[in-house]
Amino acid sequence: MAHQWLIAVYHILKQHQLYQDYRASDTGQRSQAQRLKRLQQQFEQLGYQVQLVPLPVTQLPA
Structure with missing residues (x-):
């Protein structure tokens, strides 16, 4: 997981873009x-x- 974050941060900084x-x-x-x-x-x-039927938004777990 940390490796994926490091890769994301690298690309964000290199491309000067927001996450x-x-x-x-x-x-x-x-x-x-x-x-x-x-x-x-x-x-x-x-x-x-x-x-598969999506639940209404009001019934989603908190």
């Missing part, structure tokens, strides 16, 4: 969609049929 959290960008949303698809496929391989 941007990739999870807040489209890339983060795409990786979440890919992860959900992968998880669904894993359940199907185990013999389960699943339907």
Whole structure:
């Protein structure tokens, strides 16, 4: 984890840019969609049929 932070800091300083959290960008949303698809496929391989439905924002754990 520390190694990843050092690489990020290096690139931020080298490019003179502000840090941007990739999870807040489209890339983060795409990786979440890919992860959900992968998880669904894993359940199907185990013999389960699943339907992924997002929870309303008010029900998310604190």
